[in-house]
Amino acid sequence: MSRTTVVAAPISSQSRTLLRLKELVGKKDLSEALVVDYQHLCETEQTVTLEWPGAHAFYTPDPQAHSSLLFTESVRQSLAVSCHMSLDIPTDHRLGWEYLCSDVTVDALRTTTRPTTVRMRVVHSAVKRRRLGSVQLVAHIEGSIDGRYAGSAEVHYSTHPGAIYNRLRGSYADARAAFGQAPPPGPAVAPERVGRDHARDVVLSPTDSPDRWQIRVDTGHSVLYDHPHDHIPGMVLLEAAGQAARASLPRPAVPLGFDTAFDRYVEFDAPCLLTTTRLGPELHGRPRVRVDAHQRERRVFSSVVTLAPAATG
Structure with a gap:
């Protein structure tokens, strides 16, 4: 009896890059990772592309409209990708928000029968690196859908190496x-x-x-x-x-x-x-x-x- 050998198809470099991007957003369930593309323009400016589903299990409370927090979650994922990919923030750093100001348009939240492609322009206006490895950052994000303004956000956040974060958190680490x-x-x-x-x-x-x-x-x-x-x-x-x-x-x-x-x-x-x-x-x-x-x-x-x-x- 002959034996058939099944050879797994190689994973393309594009697929590996996409998987890498999705792994950076901090979700165990990668189906919740909305990022589908990333462009490094310079150290302080990047473009992150995300895809919103026609309906999300939590962020689409109304069949006709997404929650504005789907935009905020997209901001969160965009920052996670951009700071690791372009600002050399180690992936084991812990990220935390200190301030967030966000606003989204009503039109951007309307649902469609197909996934919606959202492009986020991320600009870091301040990056302060501390001696022991912590980093304080200020980012400005503007989102667009089909070339039209969808919303914006300003985020002040910090990242800490594991050892520093554990000291900050003490018994809650x-x-x-x-x-x-x-x-x-x-x-x-x-x-x-x-x-x-x-x-x-x-x-x-x-x-x-x-x-x-x-x-x-x-x-x-x-x-x-x-x-x-x-x-x-x-x-x-x-x-x-x-x-x-x-x-x-x-x-x-x-x-x-x-x-x-x-x-x-x-x-x-x-x-x-x-x-x-x-x-x-x-x-x-x-x-x-x-x-x-x-x-x-x-x-x-x-x-x-x-x-x-x-x-x-």
Whole structure:
């Protein structure tokens, strides 16, 4: 009997490059890595191309429109790729946001029957390298879809070598141990109040005050907690701020802009409470809500969320 030998097809250099880019974005599930291309223009300027699915399991809460945080997640992934590929930030460094100001257009979020190609122009205006290896960076990102402006962001962030990060985090440095301290998720705010269809996608629990909520942590959520974290991720905090802002308004509205300062790491082992304050006047008919978050009686982050009236019908 003859034996048939099956020879695996070689992986092309293009496929290896794409895999490498996707591995840099910090997602265990590579199907959540949106990056599909990267261009190095110079040390401080790059172009990152991403592909949004027609519908995302979490970032498409409305069949007609993506969440603005799909744009923010694309910013996060673009920075992860650009700082490692062009700024020689080692891949074992830990990245953390200190400030984020983002805004996206309504038109950019409209869903289509096909994936949407988004191009991000990333410009780093400041890169400060510290003696022991930490780096502080300021980046400006502008996104476009089919050549039309889609949104922009300014991000101040830092990267730390593992040894320095572990010293900063102290007893919380072990991600698996810290992750394991999260209590079971509490009751969810009614999904319709925050523009969701399912309680599993709600990141707020109600309190006895109408303008106060607690962050609801569900470590089994495969998008928000793709792998063990040593603290609640920034994307979860932004989602919580957006949901709290939306819940605080008398009429349905969609978060489009976030002006956020991240003061401290938000831990899993203590409640984090959010308080909302309506700001005035409105900007071009768009309400603004300030969200302040406290944990152990210390402010951990604050965000001014700008919203647009939700489409009806």
